[in-house]
Amino acid sequence: MNVIADLSVVPIGVGVSVSRYVAACEKVLKEAGLTTRLHAYGTNIEGDWDKVFAAIKRCHEVVHEMGAPRISSTLRFGTRTDRSQTMDDKIRSVNEKA
Amino acid sequence: MNVIADLSVVPIGVGVSVSRYVAACEKVLKEAGLTTRLHAYGTNIEGDWDKVFAAIKRCHEVVHEMGAPRISSTLRFGTRTDRSQTMDDKIRSVNEKA
Amino acid sequence: MNVIADLSVVPIGVGVSVSRYVAACEKVLKEAGLTTRLHAYGTNIEGDWDKVFAAIKRCHEVVHEMGAPRISSTLRFGTRTDRSQTMDDKIRSVNEKA
């Protein structure tokens, strides 16, 4: 099962600057071989369900190892069985109707 | 690693009434032995990371099997390493400050 | 236009314990005369669109005034034109199918 997801990780208890932790999480997602795209409030991720969620778990582990005592993340995730669809397809589809 | 999560599952392409699918997902979470609490815009879930995410995957599979061609879910999920905390602890903590 | 929403407010830069800020936000929502219900990962809110969103804005203002330099919130919000529906209706609807 393929999934398109959008992850936002918020480390708590490490001050106001959280970009160092977000960057580490980006690295984890890329090293997992997933297609990712960073935006201003999260990261788009595309891939096999198990690989995507294993990488998200690893991301939490790494951010804790870096010293964050608490993490609050949000995830949007979509699956479909009617047809396959990539992140690019989704954006193209909206732009065509614009 | 323990996680407290909050899941909202939105089946797309099956009309306006989605409660039948949400109820099926609730059943999956309970059968997985997880502590859950339904609210008006999702379900609180508490448990071991792998068990929680395996149940969420099963939930998507079941909702697709019921006929939903597309699902868009949102999840909040929090982990902490400084201390253990249950869903009840979180609510109590807020109410004490009220 | 009526809305059913679910708000989770995460103050950043004030340490790991955030319940004091969540409690203040609860107070703002109640003083706005909105029907609210606290759960382990947010608060259900029901009411007129403009009142709900004015209270959410006030909530951010109050949490900043309490000393939080940064806030990252998440909101689910649903509207419908086919019929009116309360938070209790939504829960009842799921439980009937269980």
Next chain:
Amino acid sequence: MNVIADLSVVPIGVGVSVSRYVAACEKVLKEAGLTTRLHAYGTNIEGDWDKVFAAIKRCHEVVHEMGAPRISSTLRFGTRTDRSQTMDDKIRSVNEKA
């Protein structure tokens, strides 16, 4: 008060293809004079709090007018008082740590 937000609008009860509605919402946001950036699971929005939330309301109204009887949206939104920050700043900040 400035806000950086990330909006995902899911119309329910209009079939599996929702891009037409997302495109209409994009148009509303742009006509409101807001800086927006579409990604594969939502839209980044930056601007004055009141303008951003007025546009989000208009977006729900327009999607209902197009025939969607039900909408379930999710929003991430962040404010900060310690310094001003744009969407580009946020992305640059993560990339510098990569």
